[in-house]
Amino acid sequence: MIAIENLGKRYGATTAVDAVSLAIERGSITVIVGTSGSGKSTLLRMINRLVEPTHGRVLIDGKDTAAEPAHLLRRRIGYALQGHGLFPHRTVAENIATVPRLLGWNKQRVAARVDELLTVFQMDPGDFRQKFPHQLSGGQQQRVGVARALAAEPSVLLMDEPFGALDPIIRAKAQEDLLGIQRRFGTTIVLVTHDMEEAFRLGKRVAVMSHGRVLQYDPPAMLLTRPADPLVARMTGIAHPALRLLSLMTAGDAAVPGESPGPRVAAAASLRDVLSELVWRGAESATVVDADGRPCGCLTIAAILARGRAS
Amino acid sequence: MSKLLKALCISAALSLLAAPWLHAAVVVSSKLSSESAMIGEMIRLLLDAHGIRTVDRSMLGTTPIVRKALIAGEIDLYVEYTGDAAFFFNMPSDPAWKNLRQGYELGAKLDYAANRIVWLTPADADNAWALAVRRDVAAANRLATMSDFARWVASGGKVVLACSAEFANGGTLRSLEHTYGFKLRSDQLIVLSGGETSATIAAAAAGTDGTDTAMVYGTDGGIVAANLVILKDDRHDQPIYAPVPIIRAAVLAAHPEIRRIVRPLMQSFDSATLRRLNARVQIDGESTQSVAEEYLKARGLLR
Amino acid sequence: MRRLRHIDRLGALLAAVGAAALAFLPFVVFKLNRILPGDPRGLLQVLPAPASLACLATLTAAAIVALGVAKPQTRLIAAVLGVVVLGAALAAAGDALTPIGNKVVRVAPGSGFWVLLASLGMMASDAVTRLRPGPGLRVLYLAAFIAAAALALAHGTFEHISVMREYAVNAGRFRHEAWRHVLLAFGSLAAAVVVALPIGIFCHRVPRLRGGVLGTLNLIQTIPAIALFGILMAPLGALAAAVPLAARIGVSGIGAAPAVLALFLYSLLPIVANTVAGLKRVSPAAVEAARGMGMTSWQILAGVELLLALPVILTGIRIVLVQNIGLVTIAALIGAGGLGTFVFQGIGQNAIDLVLLGAIPTVALAFSAAVILDALVEVMKRTPP
Numbered sequence: 001m002i003a004i005e006n007l008g009k010r011y012g013a014t015t016a017v018d019a020v021s022l023a024i025e026r027g028s029i030t031v032i033v034g035t036s037g038s039g040k041s042t043l044l045r046m047i048n049r050l051v052e053p054t055h056g057r058v059l060i061d062g063k064d065t066a067a068e069p070a071h072l073l074r075r076r077i078g079y080a081l082q083g084h085g086l087f088p089h090r091t092v093a094e095n096i097a098t099v100p101r102l103l104g105w106n107k108q109r110v111a112a113r114v115d116e117l118l119t120v121f122q123m124d125p126g127d128f129r130q131k132f133p134h135q136l137s138g139g140q141q142q143r144v145g146v147a148r149a150l151a152a153e154p155s156v157l158l159m160d161e162p163f164g165a166l167d168p169i170i171r172a173k174a175q176e177d178l179l180g181i182q183r184r185f186g187t188t189i190v191l192v193t194h195d196m197e198e199a200f201r202l203g204k205r206v207a208v209m210s211h212g213r214v215l216q217y218d219p220p221a222m223l224l225t226r227p228a229d230p231l232v233a234r235m236t237g238i239a240h241p242a243l244r245l246l247s248l249m250t251a252g253d254a255a256v257p258g259e260s261p262g263p264r265v266a267a268a269a270s271l272r273d274v275l276s277e278l279v280w281r282g283a284e285s286a287t288v289v290d291a292d293g294r295p296c297g298c299l300t301i302a303a304i305l306a307r308g309r310a311s
Numbered sequence: 312m313s314k315l316l317k318a319l320c321i322s323a324a325l326s327l328l329a330a331p332w333l334h335a336a337v338v339v340s341s342k343l344s345s346e347s348a349m350i351g352e353m354i355r356l357l358l359d360a361h362g363i364r365t366v367d368r369s370m371l372g373t374t375p376i377v378r379k380a381l382i383a384g385e386i387d388l389y390v391e392y393t394g395d396a397a398f399f400f401n402m403p404s405d406p407a408w409k410n411l412r413q414g415y416e417l418g419a420k421l422d423y424a425a426n427r428i429v430w431l432t433p434a435d436a437d438n439a440w441a442l443a444v445r446r447d448v449a450a451a452n453r454l455a456t457m458s459d460f461a462r463w464v465a466s467g468g469k470v471v472l473a474c475s476a477e478f479a480n481g482g483t484l485r486s487l488e489h490t491y492g493f494k495l496r497s498d499q500l501i502v503l504s505g506g507e508t509s510a511t512i513a514a515a516a517a518g519t520d521g522t523d524t525a526m527v528y529g530t531d532g533g534i535v536a537a538n539l540v541i542l543k544d545d546r547h548d549q550p551i552y553a554p555v556p557i558i559r560a561a562v563l564a565a566h567p568e569i570r571r572i573v574r575p576l577m578q579s580f581d582s583a584t585l586r587r588l589n590a591r592v593q594i595d596g597e598s599t600q601s602v603a604e605e606y607l608k609a610r611g612l613l614r
Numbered sequence: 615m616r617r618l619r620h621i622d623r624l625g626a627l628l629a630a631v632g633a634a635a636l637a638f639l640p641f642v643v644f645k646l647n648r649i650l651p652g653d654p655r656g657l658l659q660v661l662p663a664p665a666s667l668a669c670l671a672t673l674t675a676a677a678i679v680a681l682g683v684a685k686p687q688t689r690l691i692a693a694v695l696g697v698v699v700l701g702a703a704l705a706a707a708g709d710a711l712t713p714i715g716n717k718v719v720r721v722a723p724g725s726g727f728w729v730l731l732a733s734l735g736m737m738a739s740d741a742v743t744r745l746r747p748g749p750g751l752r753v754l755y756l757a758a759f760i761a762a763a764a765l766a767l768a769h770g771t772f773e774h775i776s777v778m779r780e781y782a783v784n785a786g787r788f789r790h791e792a793w794r795h796v797l798l799a800f801g802s803l804a805a806a807v808v809v810a811l812p813i814g815i816f817c818h819r820v821p822r823l824r825g826g827v828l829g830t831l832n833l834i835q836t837i838p839a840i841a842l843f844g845i846l847m848a849p850l851g852a853l854a855a856a857v858p859l860a861a862r863i864g865v866s867g868i869g870a871a872p873a874v875l876a877l878f879l880y881s882l883l884p885i886v887a888n889t890v891a892g893l894k895r896v897s898p899a900a901v902e903a904a905r906g907m908g909m910t911s912w913q914i915l916a917g918v919e920l921l922l923a924l925p926v927i928l929t930g931i932r933i934v935l936v937q938n939i940g941l942v943t944i945a946a947l948i949g950a951g952g953l954g955t956f957v958f959q960g961i962g963q964n965a966i967d968l969v970l971l972g973a974i975p976t977v978a979l980a981f982s983a984a985v986i987l988d989a990l991v992e993v994m995k996r997t998p999p
Contacts, residue, residue: 050906075908085903089921099907148907158906343962370959372868372949380868380949383851384861509649509964517651533649593963594647595718598783 001026001188002047002156007056008212009042016042018212019056024205029182029189031203033196033235039212040192044158047190048077060156075102078157078187082164084145086133092118092144093129099152117147120184121177139170143177150185159191163198175201196236200248208232221248242308246271251288254307255297260285267296275304336364337562337569340371340386345592345599346438346530346585347390350554350576352603354388357572360613369599382426387562388569393418393433394552400425408550411435415555422557429563431573433555434580437529440483440549442472443539445515448523456545461491473501473514474526483549490548509593512537528552529582532589554580579610624740625680625689632677632733636670639726642707645776648720648965657726660707672699673730680737686744693738700730701766708774722776722967749989756985760978776967777974784956784971792975795952798945799938799979802874806881806934811927813882814889815915824890831883839876839941843948846872873945880941881934888930892923925994932987939980943972 002024009017017039024030032040045051047058049070058065065073086095093114100110115125121143133141142162149157163171175198182189193199199206200220207217208231216228224245227233236244251274252267262283265274267290278286278301285300337358341351348369355365368386371377374395380386393411396418397403407413411433419430444454452463464470472495478484479502488494501522503510508527515525516537527534527541529552534541556573563569588606591597607613640654658666672695679692708721742755772778781788817824837845851867853860865871896919904914920927946954953972960968 048906050902071908071910073908074906079903079906081899081903081906083897083899085897085899085901085906087900087904087918087922088897098904098909102908102913145903148903343959345959345963370955372947376868376947376949379847379851380866383855383867385866385868507962507964513650513964536647537650593965594649596648596720596779596783596965597717 001061002190003059003062004043004047005057005059007043007046007053007058009039009046009051010054015212017046017053020209020212020214021056022207022214022217024188024190026188027182027186028204029179029191029202030205030207031199032190032192032207032209033194033199033203034209035194035235037211038209040194040209041160043209044160044190044192047156048074048079048158050074050079075099075152076154076156078149078152078154080146080149080157080159080162082161084141084162084165086141086145086148088133090132091129092123092131092133092136095133095144096148096151098148103152105152113151113153117150120181121147139166139174142166142174146178146181150181150187153185155188157187157189159189161193162191163193171198178202200236200244208235210235221245224248243272246275246304246308247273249307251286251299252290252296254303255288255299256303258298259295260287260298260300262286262298264289264295265299267291271304271307274299275301278304335565336366337388337566338366338368338386340368340377340380340389342374342377342389343370343372345532346589347554349588349592349599349603350390350434350556350580351388352599353576353607354390354556354573356603356607356613357576358569361568361572363566363569381428381557381559384559384561388556388558390554391430391557392438392552393555394439394550396421397550403550409547411437411551411553414551415553418555423560427560428557429560431556431558431570432577433553434577434585436553436580436582436585437544438552438554438582438585439529439544440478441527441529441541441544442487443512443515443525443527443534443541445518445523446538446540449540454540454542456543457487457491457548458545460542461493464493464495469521470495470499470524471501471521472499472524472526473503473511473519473522475507475511476502476504478526487548490546509533512539515539530585530589532586532591532593535586535590536594554585576607576610576612579612621681622684625677625682625737628733628737629677629680632673632730635726635729635733636673639729640724641726642704642711643722643724644711645720645722647718648776648780648967649963652720652722654724655707655711657703657707660710661703662710665703665706669699669703672696676734676737686741690738690741690745693734693741696734697731697738700727700734701771704775705766705771708772712774717779720776720779720967721774749992753986753989756982760982777970780956780965780967780971784968788956788971791951791953791955794950795939795942795954795976796979798870798873798877798942798950798952799935802877802938803881803931803935805874805878806885807931809878810882810885811889814886814927815893815920817886818890818893828883828887828890831886834879835883839880839944840947842876842879843872843945846875847948850875868949870950872948873942873950877938877941877945881938884930884933884937885927888926888933889923892926893919895926896922925991928987928991928994932984932991935983935987936980939976939983943976 002022004020004022004024006019006021007017008015008019020043022030032043034040042051046053047065049065087098093111096114096117097110100113105113114129118125118128123140123143128136128140133144136144142165146159146162149159163174166174178189179202181187191202203220205217206220206223208215208223210231216223216232218226218228223232223236224241227236247270249271250267251265251269251271254271255267262285263277263281265277265286265288267288274286278284285298287295288297288299290296339351339355339358341348351369355367358365371380371386371389377386377389378391378399381389393414394408396414397405397408400421405417407417415430415433422428422430442457442460444460448454452459452468454460454463474484479500484495501514501520503514508525508531511525512527512531512533514520514522516539525539527539529541554577556577558569588602591602592599604613636657641657642655642660643652644655645652657669660666661669676692676696679689683689683692704723704727711721712719742752747755766772767778773782813827817827847867850865850872854866855861900918900922901914904918909917942950942952943954943957946952946958953976956972957969960966960970960972
């Protein structure tokens with residue numbers, strides 16, 4: 001849906017982004033990961049032309065982004081940045097309503113959308129509509145920032161290290177919420193982060209960048225099992241490739257029919273968590289239960305270990 | 312573009328059209344002193360009564376400001392003093408200034424030639440610097456003129472003179488001493504900062520630090536109220552400062568009757584009258600307008 | 615006296631100063647006419663026994679409250695009561711000392727009155743500060759004070775006091791000059807805001823120019839007011855002479871034109887500097903987010919940057935307004951009019967009361983402007999638009 005063709009950015013003698021080509025699938029979460037200075041933020045910001053490319057082009061649904069004025073393009077693309085950038089002088093409702101107002105939506109539609117988004121992000125509209133950003137906690141501010149980005153129902157959402165300022169516990173919840181949002185609205189999300197765990201957690205496909213170039217662009221499992229570059233392998237973490245791999249699979253994927261005397265684990269739990277639980281309890285197997293709590297299979301340690309083997 | 316812009320254009324155009332009509336009025340101004348404002352107000356009331364439209368811009372500023380305004384054509388008429396011309400035309404030592412008629416004619420000639428300003432009828436009054444002594448001291452020592460004063464000083468009279476720094480050091484005192492042949496020691500002088508004759512008059516009236524003589528202006532209102540007697544400059548040492556209305560030649564040409572209207576007013580003044588009128592404004596605190604109007608009515612110049 | 619546990623230090627100072635003023639300084643000065651220096655008279659000398667005792671009692675009560683009572687509301691009430699009684703005593707003194715129908719004698723407030731007024735005023739403002747009123751309440755206090763003063767003046771309570779005598783003689787001109795003063799101060803401010811805001815925005819966008827622009831404006835600030843008026847007289851006069859249209863619209867070497875131009879120049883620096891400072895403080899993340907959302911540069915400037923910088927910019931405007939109100943006083947020297955004409959006439963005639971007639975309203979105007987604009991700044995900071 002987003003075609004990045006030979007996109008590059010040069011500042012004088014320095015090359016920030018070096019001829020990158022990517023194809024981003026509709027309705028997926030694509031994560032661009034890399035260390036600072038790798039050019040990932042610059043690449044992201046060339047999609048909505050906050051940075052103008054030196055060469056190359058971006059096509060969204062076949063249309064060249066350079067064809068229309070930048071500010072009109074940006075009104076159709078959601079943008080959430082680190083430090084959320086909420087307007088301190090406007091209420092939560094007014095913040096969220098920014099782009100819809102720019103697009104000329106009528107008042108009722110705007111109000112309805114604001115309430116809808118606040119509810120989706122688990123903030124009671126009656127409570128939060130009139131609050132100012134300084135009255136919110138860090139986590140709430142971040143959520144309002146994402147809500148604001150989604151307000152005008154964009155088909156594309158760009159996120160630049162959106163969870164960077166959150167503490168680990170809230171960050172996990174926020175990542176979880178993002179997955180839920182994506183499922184609900186079907187938005188195509190391009191997210192930039194330096195956190196490999198986050199990339200693996202969220203991304204359907206992950207682009208690993210270093211020094212302005214994309215080293216590999218593949219689903220996370222393939223980055224682990226078939227790294228295209230020793231640098232990629234180093235970045236994704238040789239330390240615990242097996243555990244990384246196991247974290248990508250859920251108990252529900254690996255469960256086989258049967259029963260087990262062992263502890264109950266959720267089908268959505270990752271194999272790494274199940275393994276950790278079994279080791280902790282000293283059990284050999286676990287019962288997998290679905291979202292309603294009904295047993296739907298069992299899982300043995302041996303089966304888990306088999307999955308973690310490099311293949 | 313917008314209604315506002317249109318309104319602005321129309322009002323600008325209208326004001327441009329109206330401006331010449333406004334300028335037909337005679338702008339009467341004055342210096343900051345209450346005497347010049349009072350005479351200016353009298354002139355303005357007279358012009359009004361004779362059907363000439365006037366604009367009141369009295370107490371515009373200091374002498375240089377008012378003069379600049381007149382030459383630039385922003386004001387049309389104000390009351391000047393004959394002696395001031397000595398400074399305008401940079402000839403302070405010319406003896407003509409010590410005689411009212413000669414000084415007037417010289418000033419009128421110079422101002423018309425240089426600036427196209429016409430000098431109207433002067434008043435027979437003198438607002439120059441002078442000395443005034445306490446009435447009791449004057450009576451006791453039979454002091455009426457500066458010559459008497461010089462005689463009294465020379466004979467060891469108890470003189471303490473309150474004056475300004477400019478008077479003491481700027482040459483005026485020395486000139487008087489030279490002309491009349493007396494010399495004041497430094498312990499006989501009390502020099503006050505600033506040129507306020509009201510302060511010197513107050514000092515003499517109260518006898519502060521033994522003051523019995525004050526530097527005054529010839530028509531100061533405070534002289535009478537403070538019970539002082541002004542000493543006549545019988546040897547004409549000081550230039551004469553007679554009030555004279557001056558007007559732009561162009562305006563006078565447009566309203567030639569102004570000369571005729573102003574003459575009886577200026578001829579009605581003398582130093583004593585001006586002192587009395589000034590006293591009402593400066594001491595009693597009456598408003599310039601009411602004093603001016605009353606005087607004009609009393610003299611039959613206004614109905 | 616129960617709460618006399620610890621003595622309020624400010625209250626002790628004010629009470630001591632006030633008592634000394636009452637005892638040793640003249641309450642009023644009785645002058646036979648407007649230019650003579652006059653005799654000092656004490657409060658007890660001037661008022662009949664019951665009135666002066668009542669006055670003393672109130673002032674003593676105020677002093678006791680100042681010393682021992684901590685509750686700000688009580689202190690405020692005591693101070694206000696003290697001021698009211700003081701004012702009444704002054705008015706009564708004026709009535710008592712002025713023979714009926716006499717328009718020549720002058721009863722002027724003496725140094726004792728002023729010191730007492732300042733002490734009570736300080737006590738009141740200290741109490742108000744302790745109460746920490748919000749901006750709306752502060753403006754309300756100001757309005758109440760002005761209304762009370764206006765009522766007393768209109769009612770003629772102070773008609774025998776020297777300053778009001780001068781007013782009575784100059785009433786028409788006073789209104790005219792006061793209005794002119796306000797117009798000159800606000801007019802030059804408005805012109806400066808229109809020009810300085812864009813300059814400030816420009817300096818913020820182009821940091822290279824900042825030093826040069828601010829340096830030049832700083833240089834202008836160092837020129838003394840009278841000197842600047844003088845410097846502007848010649849070119850403006852020449853302009854008026856050369857271009858008749860300019861003369862028609864009021865450009866001239868003297869009067870309002872050089873005054874407004876000088877004030878305009880003095881007003882530029884605070885507004886430019888505060889605009890730059892205010893814009894600097896705007897969070898870059900907010901601006902970046904605004905760009906990313908598709909706002910145009912103008913929309914960002916108007917909708918985000920300026921609004922967030924507004925409290926700081928308004929503070930600059932407050933500085934300029936108070937400054938201009940004071941500077942217009944000097945402009946009277948070059949024929950611009952305003953309340954300064956009374957000040958300079960008074961100086962020339964040695965009539966201090968005339969000087970006060972010009973000075974007191976100017977101070978009141980500046981003070982009111984400061985209070986109102988400060989309240990506005992605070993409102994902007996608290997509940998942003």
